[in-house]
Amino acid sequence: MGLGNLLFIAIVIAAAGLFYRNLSRIIKNIKLGKELDRSDHSSDRWKMMIRVALGQSKMVVRPVAGVLHILVYVGFVIINIEILEIIIDGIFGTHRVFASVLGAGYKPFIDSFELLALLVLVSCALFLVRRNIVRIPRFWKPEMKGWPASDANYILIMEILLMSAFLIMDAADTVLMNMDAETLMAAGNGKYIVPQMAGGQFVVSQYLIGMLPSNASTLILIERVCWWFHIIGILGFLNYLVISKHLHILLAFPNTYYSNLKDKGEFNNLASVKKEVQLMFDPDADPYAAPPEPEGPPETFGAKDATDLTWKQLLDAYTCTECGRCTSVCPANQTGKLLSPRKIMMDTRDRISEIGKGREKEGEEFNDGKSLLTDYITPEELWACTSCNACTDACPINIDPLSIIVDLRRYLVMEQSTAPAELNGMFTNIENNGAPWQFAQADRLNWKDES
Amino acid sequence: MSTPITVKTMAEMMAAGEKPEVLFWVGCAGSFDDRAKKITRAFVRLLNGAGVSFAVLGTEESCTGDPAKRAGNEFLFQMQAIQNIQVLNGYEVTKIVTTCPHCFNTLKNEYPDLGGEYEVLHHTQFLNDLMKSGKLKVEGGEFKGKRITFHDPCYLGRGNNEYEAPRELLQKLDVELVEMKRCKSKGLCCGAGGAQMFKEAEKGDKEINIERTEDALETKAEIVATGCPFCNTMMTDGVKSFEKEKSVQVFDLAELVLGAKDL
Numbered sequence: 001m002g003l004g005n006l007l008f009i010a011i012v013i014a015a016a017g018l019f020y021r022n023l024s025r026i027i028k029n030i031k032l033g034k035e036l037d038r039s040d041h042s043s044d045r046w047k048m049m050i051r052v053a054l055g056q057s058k059m060v061v062r063p064v065a066g067v068l069h070i071l072v073y074v075g076f077v078i079i080n081i082e083i084l085e086i087i088i089d090g091i092f093g094t095h096r097v098f099a100s101v102l103g104a105g106y107k108p109f110i111d112s113f114e115l116l117a118l119l120v121l122v123s124c125a126l127f128l129v130r131r132n133i134v135r136i137p138r139f140w141k142p143e144m145k146g147w148p149a150s151d152a153n154y155i156l157i158m159e160i161l162l163m164s165a166f167l168i169m170d171a172a173d174t175v176l177m178n179m180d181a182e183t184l185m186a187a188g189n190g191k192y193i194v195p196q197m198a199g200g201q202f203v204v205s206q207y208l209i210g211m212l213p214s215n216a217s218t219l220i221l222i223e224r225v226c227w228w229f230h231i232i233g234i235l236g237f238l239n240y241l242v243i244s245k246h247l248h249i250l251l252a253f254p255n256t257y258y259s260n261l262k263d264k265g266e267f268n269n270l271a272s273v274k275k276e277v278q279l280m281f282d283p284d285a286d287p288y289a290a291p292p293e294p295e296g297p298p299e300t301f302g303a304k305d306a307t308d309l310t311w312k313q314l315l316d317a318y319t320c321t322e323c324g325r326c327t328s329v330c331p332a333n334q335t336g337k338l339l340s341p342r343k344i345m346m347d348t349r350d351r352i353s354e355i356g357k358g359r360e361k362e363g364e365e366f367n368d369g370k371s372l373l374t375d376y377i378t379p380e381e382l383w384a385c386t387s388c389n390a391c392t393d394a395c396p397i398n399i400d401p402l403s404i405i406v407d408l409r410r411y412l413v414m415e416q417s418t419a420p421a422e423l424n425g426m427f428t429n430i431e432n433n434g435a436p437w438q439f440a441q442a443d444r445l446n447w448k449d450e451s
Numbered sequence: 452m453s454t455p456i457t458v459k460t461m462a463e464m465m466a467a468g469e470k471p472e473v474l475f476w477v478g479c480a481g482s483f484d485d486r487a488k489k490i491t492r493a494f495v496r497l498l499n500g501a502g503v504s505f506a507v508l509g510t511e512e513s514c515t516g517d518p519a520k521r522a523g524n525e526f527l528f529q530m531q532a533i534q535n536i537q538v539l540n541g542y543e544v545t546k547i548v549t550t551c552p553h554c555f556n557t558l559k560n561e562y563p564d565l566g567g568e569y570e571v572l573h574h575t576q577f578l579n580d581l582m583k584s585g586k587l588k589v590e591g592g593e594f595k596g597k598r599i600t601f602h603d604p605c606y607l608g609r610g611n612n613e614y615e616a617p618r619e620l621l622q623k624l625d626v627e628l629v630e631m632k633r634c635k636s637k638g639l640c641c642g643a644g645g646a647q648m649f650k651e652a653e654k655g656d657k658e659i660n661i662e663r664t665e666d667a668l669e670t671k672a673e674i675v676a677t678g679c680p681f682c683n684t685m686m687t688d689g690v691k692s693f694e695k696e697k698s699v700q701v702f703d704l705a706e707l708v709l710g711a712k713d714l
Contacts, residue, residue, distance in 0.1 A: 099487035265610025270525045274565070277529040281537075302523065326648040331640040331663075336656030384653040387521045387645030388605040393636050409523030423522050426649040430527060434513030435479040436649055445509040447481070448458045448495075 008090035015235035022242035028316055029356035033311035039259040044151035045257045048398070053256040057119050057334055058396040062325070065130075067122040069387025072159070076249075079113050079166070095191040096173075106196050111343075114167060114204035121163040124156045131156075136139035136357035138324030141333075143343040147247065148322055155246050169226035170205035172212055172219045179216060187216060220312045252397040255319040259398040264389045268407060272299040273414075305371040306352040309404060316399040317349035326391035326401060332384040341391035341401035347376035373408050380407050383420060390448060453630050456495045460509035461542045471506040472703075474544045476558065478551035479514050480680035486687065487497035487550075492703040493540075494550050494574055497580050501586040505548070515557040520646035527567065532557075536567035546570045548577040550705060552606040552679045553644075559611070573607055575617040575678050575704050582623055589623055592711025599626045599707075600672035602663065602686060603638035604679035617704050624711045631666040639663045641685035648681050664689025667698065673700045 007028075051057045056073065060066035085098045092194075099106040131139045131152060139149070176184070176192040178199060184192055201209070212219060241247045279285055303309050306317075327333050328342035334338050351372045358366035385405045392400050414418045417428070426436045434441045464471055480487040492595065498505050514529030539547075547569045549555050552611075559571035572580075581587035599621060607613050620630050633639045642652065642659030652658060654687045664686060667675045675690070677683045687701045702710075 130618065176539055215503050234601075254683045263556075263560055263611050265556035265606045267520055269529065269564050273525045273529050277526070280530075283534050301525065323640050328635070329639075331642060331659045332653070332655070334639075334657075335662055337653045339653075342664075370475070380653055383650070385645050386605070386640045386642060386647050386659065388640035389609040390605075390637075390640065393609050406521070406523060410525055413523035414526055419522060419524070420650050422650040423646060424493060426522070426646065427524055427527055429520060430514045430516070430519055430531065434531070435483060436514060437479065437483055439479075441513065442510055444477070444512055445458075445460070445507070447477075447491050448456065449507045451492075 002093055019238050029352050030311050030314045032307050033309050033314040036310040038313050041261055044261055048259050049253055049257040053252045071119045071123045075116035078116055082113050095195050097393050099194045099196045103196055107200050111203040114202050117166050118162040118204045121160055121291045124159045138328040141340055143340055143346055146442055151244050158237055165226040165230040169203045169223055170202050171208035172223040174201050175209055176219050205410055244397060245310050248319050248373040255315055260400055264392055272301060301414035303407035304373045304411045306355055307349055313404055314352050317345050318401055319397055320345040325394040329390040329394045331386055331388060337384035339381045344401045351376050379412055409437050453510045456492055457499050458495055461506045464506045464653055472504045473546045474549050475507050476547050476549035476554050477507055478549055478554040481550050490550055490703040490705055493709040496599045496709055501581050508556040513543045515554045517553040518646045532562055532565050532705035539567055544569055548572045548574055550574045556606040556610050574618055578708055579616045579619050588709040592705055594710055596623045597674055598672045599624050599674040599676050600629050600631055600667055600670045601676045602667040602682055603635055604682050605640050607678055608638055609636055620704055629670045629672055633666055633672055641682040643681035643685050656684060662699050676704055676707055678704050
């Protein structure tokens with residue numbers, strides 16, 4: 001085993017270890033959320049995940065982006081099979097180990113990867129054009145300034161570079177594989193002899209051969225540089241995921257599995273309120289009884305900070321890839337209001353990450369005096385929501401911004417009593433007359449005798 | 452409208468030892484809003500015409516709590532819900548029909564967990580069932596051949612996945628149904644949901660109902676059909692703001708079916 005192999009193994013282990021550590025942090029942050037039972041209906045959940053995440057059923061609602069996305073997705077998943085060959089070659093110092101396994105099937109095997117690589121490359125280039133030249137409005141909303149915009153471009157550029165390295169590597173290798181075996185042997189490059197490929201070329205990379213030098217040692221240098229770039233790039237990309245919106249490629253699966261399976265119109269009945277209301281209506285309750293000693297800290301109604309949300313809402317936040325389909329269909333956003341459902345998700349993610357970091361340093365007592373509500377999301381944003389569910393319907397991976405909006409509203413109303421004055425009037429009317437307007441309940445049937 | 456309508460309350464029926472097949476949940480808009488009251492009466496005429504045994508709660512009905520819940524006042528919502536459930540269960544109600552998608556959603560989805568389990572139907576579903584069973588028949592009528600577009604209420608469509616019942620009704624009326632560019636699951640909200648009906652909109656550059664009315668006017672429809680009293684208000688206001696109220700009318704599906712029947 002040479003130095004190269006040892007270096008390779010060390011890099012793979014380090015990259016995997018770093019990824020594991022950072023992903024564990026994110027999982028820990030998600031677990032800071034409140035409990036929610038989504039262990040029911042497992043067969044429906046599998047079906048949902050297969051249809052929506054694996055099958056991309058909601059992506060194709062917008063055909064251009066949807067088809068391009070499927071190409072990148074399928075390409076990326078399948079090309080990663082090639083990683084297996086790279087890892088085996090890297091560890092054992094072999095070269096194109098699958099060629100001897102697949103025999104005549106090796107060329108079509110690599111050909112299919114090359115075709116996909118080309119499609120991924122073209123799709124990513126088109127995505128860059130859509131974002132930066134066509135400037136599709138949803139990519140240019142205020143919350144996309146700075147890092148979120150760069151993040152998206154970095155991902156696309158990285159994918160283009162990775163695919164290019166793969167194709168250039170194949171091109172250089174093709175020239176080498178077609179060289180005279182004895183010459184290669186004599187120069188100590190015997191491992192570049194791949195009998196299965198003698199006289200053959202790959203479907204895409206053959207067109208790149210013209211750009212390459214013919215000198216064997218330069219070709220080997222190019223092939224090696226591309227090989228190392230491809231594998232280190234992929235390992236780097238893996239570690240980039242955890243600081244990027246691109247994490248959706250992993251979290252989309254659990255997130256769709258744990259989707260809300262109920263009708264979208266249904267809001268949960270807050271359990272903490274249920275207890276109090278039931279006590280109020282309990283005819284056997286003793287009105288003079290001392291309230292029972294509360295167990296643990298008193299429950300807050302609604303959510304003020306990211307830790308008041310459920311783990312599913314936090315998983316939603318980490319899963320969001322900031323595509324902005326939610327915001328582009330939001331009636332409030334379309335009419336110039338401050339609300340952007342995507343921003344709700346981004347803020348939630350940023351805040352829980354901040355809390356996670358703080359707790360890592362200062363322990364559970366961490367308190368920076370900030371909260372998701374007001375420091376990140378303002379009441380003006382929350383009060384612009386019509387609860388129409390367009391955002392939840394549009395999300396390709398079943399993220400639910402509406403439930404967060406409602407939980408934050410609940411805090412504003414029930415803990416802070418800071419609803420807009422007109423809504424307080426509406427509440428009073430319901431309390432007093434059983435209707436949101438000032439009409440007497442006794443007049444409820446008057447319509448019968450009018451015409 | 453010649454023939455008077457017949458409406459009994461649950462209390463009256465109970466006193467007479469009767470039990471209706473279905474409770475008509477009128478809702479606050481249907482009880483108090485002048486425009487929505489017409490929809491209520493139109494629906495009752497259809498129920499009378501089809502010989503449906505129904506009753507209303509009358510003065511015993513109270514807000515379902517929907518606007519309070521959407522606004523974040525869970526406490527008030529559950530107080531309303533528990534009181535309504537006590538009344539409904541007291542009358543042993545099993546089936547409810549309502550002309551308001553907000554009441555529909557709340558009764559159907561949010562009451563069961565609090566002890567109120569009923570079969571709940573939106574009036575477009577109920578009317579569609581009546582037609583399918585032959586209890587309600589339509590022959591042409593005044594809307595035949597008219598160009599009509601349907602605005603999906605959020606809490607009927609996206610909220611509860613009912614897109615077809617209202618459209619099937621329109622098809623039975625022999626109207627020319629034209630869809631807006633945003634329809635069914637992509638339908639744009641009228642702007643009233645989430646308790647927005649009861650407050651001024653937040654600062655923006657346009658009202659949502661104007662944006663939606665533009666969609667409707669683009670279809671060149673003569674009639675905008677709705678299935679929600681709040682959508683009705685928002686679309687009517689929208690049409691007025693474009694000064695198109697002479698050429699474009701906003702009707703509830705109950706009114707359209709009734710118009711076709713000429714009852």
